Amino acid sequence: SGVGLGVGAAGPNAVAAAAPPRPLGQVVPEPSSVQPGGAPYTLGRHAVIDASGPAAQVGQYLAGLLRPSTGYALPLTHDARPGAITLRVAHMPGLGGEGYRLDVRDSGVLIEADAPAGLFHGVQTLRQLLPANVEARTPQAGPWTVAGGTITDTPRYAYRGAMLDVARHFFTVAQVERYIDELSLYKINYLHLHLTDDQGWRIAVDSWPKLATYGGSTEVGGGPGGYYTKAQYEQIVRYAASRFMTVVPEMDMPAHTNAALASYADLDCDGVAPPLYTGTNVGFSSLCVAKPVTYTFVADVLRELAALTPGPYLHIGGDEAHSTSAADYTTFTDKVQPIVTGLHKTVMAWNEITDAHPVKGAIAQYWGTTGTEASVIAAAKAGTRLVMSPANHAYMDMKYDKSTVLGLNWAGYIEVEDAYNWDPATFVKGAPASAVYGVEAPLWSETLTTSADIDYMAFPRLPAIAELGWSPAATHDWNSFSVRLAAQGPRWDAMGIGYYHSAQVPWP
Ligand code: TNX
Incomplete structure (x- = not known):
């Protein structure tokens, strides 16, 4: 230790007289505890990654991130050598299943966690502390220096999700995997796939094959659409798992079902299949609540989806059922939720489920804008859990401002500060924070x-x-966030992520 700037330049961990490393803690999301101090670490040409046993998989992942840009071999070893990055699963009281401790000294980096998921999150923090060009996939000039000190970090919430709508427009396995990689940089741990909607059915179902082959054959605008075979879907699930992310599949019903109704006339109350739909209206379709075949269909699809789903949640949609009477909606959700629990899965649904009878253990995904819906508040008080996606803050498809070409604006414009400045714990007024x-x-x-x-x-x-x-809520601060966010810009440039250069953010 004690190797200062420009001193002892011959050693493997010598620090070149370059720009100082970014401050420890200049990371998104902000860690719960940051104690800077001590000499920085520099990743050297002969460094090893000491990761074995339960840490080996994350070690391989880290090596895969660092090798292309550093050009270093970074072999995995089973012993700590000077200058190593060590990943270790160890009993770490208080860190839970996803927390980690990151210790940076000039002699090496140590990441410890109770479980591999924590090591993975710690690796994302280490990655962000390295210079942005570490993200490049071709050799770059170092030095690869990280500020000294200790970060101890655990998540505020167990569920940190992102949803991708693959129904309105279809996205390939490779496109979904790209998004998974982008999400993992920010410690997202659930990927919700909106697999079915009026415009397309995107997952093969053996018992109802036309759902995919016909119902998946188009998309908004009339393009060719597409669907995942079961093998492709399993590949997404596996890829997500390799990033410690759990897939939540959504079968949206009773509304948003035109693609299914078009595929099987039997599912329609009048027995007549509507044409495929390529527009963007909502609320015009409904499964036939009175027909027994509807529940055979739902049970078949959910059984096949559950078999593809290692995670605990099946999302049954339930939003915007404008063509289903309130009584039918309740009848329908009363019948469908027990199918989910019978498959030993937990019900997730959009917050309209709180207008009916959410089963014990159900999770309502809140997408309102006011936080004042009486049914949501009452359900939360009665034990229904909430995943917070208020449309006027959390909807990534809203335009940034009136000049944004992509996106919609029904919930308003969402600039970066609007996306950040709200509190999940208090947004629904009167719902218990717990x-x-x-x-x-x-x-x-x-x-x-x-x-x-x-x-x-x-x-x-x-x-x-x-x-x-x-x-932690206590770290919430736009000025701090905007500075840490700005530092991500060059990283996105190196990753090939074309982002919105918001004037609110002090990009370097
Ligand atoms: C509302 S949010 C919907 C979706 C649309 C979205 C567009 C929700 C549960 N339903 O069907 O795609 O708005 O922003």
Whole structure:
């Protein structure tokens, strides 16, 4: 230790006389505890990654991140050597299943966690503390220096989600995996896939094959659409799991079901299949609540979805059922929720479920804008958990301002500060803070067709929602956030993420 700037330049951890490393804690989401101090660490050409046993997988992931830009071999080892990055699963009281401790000294970096998920989050923090060009996929000039000190970090909420609407426009496995990688940088741990809607059915169902082959054959605007085979969907689930992210599949019903109704005439009350739909209206379709075949269909699809889902949640939609009477809506949700629990899964649904009878343990995803809906407040008081996605703050498909070409504006414009300045714990007035299970940033795709479109709408707002989900409420501060966010810009440039250059953010 004691190697200062420009001193002892011959050692493997010598610090070149370059710009000082970014301050410890200049990370999004803000860590819960940051204690800067001590000499910085510099990743050297001969460094190793000491990660074995339960830490090996995250070690490989870290090596994969660092090798292309550093050009270093970074072999995985089973022993700590001077200058190593060590990842270790150890009993860490108080850190929970996702927390970690990151210790940076000139002699090495140590990340410790109770579980591999914590190591993974710690690696994301370390990654952000390295210079932005570490993200490049070709060799770059270092030095790869990280400020000294200790970060101890645990999430505020257990559920930190992002939703991608693959129904309005279809996105390929590769496009979804790209988004998963982007989300993991911000410690998002749930990926909600909106798999079905009026414009398309995006998952193969063996018992009802036309859902995908016919119902998935178009999209908004009349393009070719598409669907995931079960093998492709399992690949997404596995890829997400490799980033410690759990997939939440959504089958939206009883409304938003034109693609299903078009595929099977039997599902329609009048027995007549409507044409496929490629517009962007909502609220015109409904499953036939009175027909027994409706519940055979729902049970078949949910059974096949559950079999593809290692995670605990099945999302049953339930939003905007404007063509279903209130009585039918309640009848329907009373019948469908037990199908989910019978599959040993937990019900998730949009907050309209609170107008009916959410089953014990259900999670309502709040997408209102006022936080005053009496049914949501009453349900939260009665034990229904809330995932917070208020449309006027958390909807990544809203335009930033009136000049934004992509997106919608029914919930208003959402600048970066609007995405950040709200509190998940208090947004629904009168709901107990303990009812709030987490946050989610939905990205609806009526106007989005490419990964570039996804990137532009999600960045830089997604990191704002991610910070609300991870960082302690006490750290909430726009000035601090905007500075830490600004430092992400060069990283996104290096990653090929085209983002909205908001005038609110002091980009370097
Ligand atoms: C409302 S939010 C919807 C979606 C649309 C979205 C567009 C929700 C539960 N339903 O069907 O895609 O607005 O912002």
